[in-house]
Amino acid sequence: MNIDESKLSSSELAAAWFRANPSFEKSSNLLAIHISTYYKAGTKKWRRDSPVKIVFGSNGEAGRISVTPKPNQNKIKVRFVPLNKEDRITSFIDTARFQSIDISLTKGQSKDLSTIELVTPIDHTSLTESLNMIDQIINNFDFRDFDKKNLEFSTMLKLNEEAITDAITATEIRRKCPEFNTMVLNEAQMEQRFQQWLQRQNIKCNAQDRDGLFRRDVTFTKGDIYTIAELKHTSSTRQDIEAAIGQLLRYQLYPLAQKPGDELLIVSGNIPEKEDIQWLKLIKERLDLPLSFLYESEGKNDFLSVED
The missing domain is CATH 3.40.1350 (Trna Endonuclease; Chain: A, domain 1)
Incomplete structure (x- = not known):
């Protein structure tokens, strides 16, 4: 039976996409749930015109963070649009230490908002490093409705393998290593x-x-x-x-x-x-x-x- 997608809500469209692309569901939620632990403005929002894009904040405005699966690359993209100036963002990217993920400065679709773009493969090592980098970015920059009080000396060092292969919970995701x-x-x-x-x-x-x-x-x-x-x-x-x-x-x-x-x-x-x-x-x-x-x-x- 064909489904009229125009009558589906954005969340229903997202659920349908993840059913068709199951390898991305747990990894995308892993990153999204982790980000949501710092987000104080309510639940995450799904974009209607891009049902697998999870947006924290107002789309198209500074101060937001978004998570978007990239199935053609077998990767997930996380975009951060800080409220801070570009020179500070550039300095952070130039000194960031990472191995298995890509991080760069872009202008996004609006062309005038400096954006940190983090692209991660969906494997255990890369996702662990991404969670570490997400904490560092939230800690170093300002975003709307994000609370960083729990970030001091709390960045994750190791990700429980079960957090990817089995059910993902916020408790599993927020296992922290104070030394990191x-x-x-x-x-x-x-x-x-x-x-x-x-x-x-x-x-x-x-x-x-x-x-x-x-x-x-x-x-x-x-x-x-x-x-x-x-x-x-x-x-x-x-x-x-x-x-x-x-x-x-x-x-x-x-x-x-x-x-x-x-x-x-x-x-x-x-x-x-x-x-x-x-x-x-x-x-x-x-x-x-x-x-x-x-x-x-x-x-x-x-x-x-x-x-x-």
Whole structure:
């Protein structure tokens, strides 16, 4: 039986679209429910002319946030239209740290409103990073009817796999890790100190260096050796190594990586224990990787190898 879509409400049209595109329903709701936890102006609104676009605020006006599935790309787009000036938005995007999502400055359909556009694949890693980035954007900018009082040191670090594969609830989505904002700040500051340390040795380096899909923390060439450095500053050296290894393997071995390194360097913000050094040596031997390791000194004025 054919249905006259002109007689359906916007919510009914949205429900019909999601039934036809089930892979997007949980992921879209994941992001929408997370955003709604900060939204104080009532329920989310579905645009009638675009039934799968969820809008928080008045469409076409500054201060809104929207979520739109992009089925032809197998991705979801989140648009933020802050009340702040463009130079502040540009500065944020230039310093944002992310791996699996795309973030850019656009003008949107109105052509005169500066818009942060976040595009995320619908996989576990990307959605986790998107939730982190959503919190950072809401925390750093002003939107109409959004309350950011719960955002301080509350950005999510890990997303429960069940939140995507099973029923999604606001409680699951708002599982938070208090260390995340502090960790991001520590890594950004350490990255600056590491660049300055390299420069004192007359080594030119590139920060947040693009290689196709990926953005590497720091890259540099010393002699004939091209090095990709991944900087981590979590709560322990073990966690730093765990977090860095996966990303370095991606930069080195992923088929679309264009510039693999002669050396893969882990830079830790923590002083290693004996067990950390032993573990690092085992990883290097078993995986046969050109892996090196530095850690920042206690005085934060030097970077040392485990032999120092």
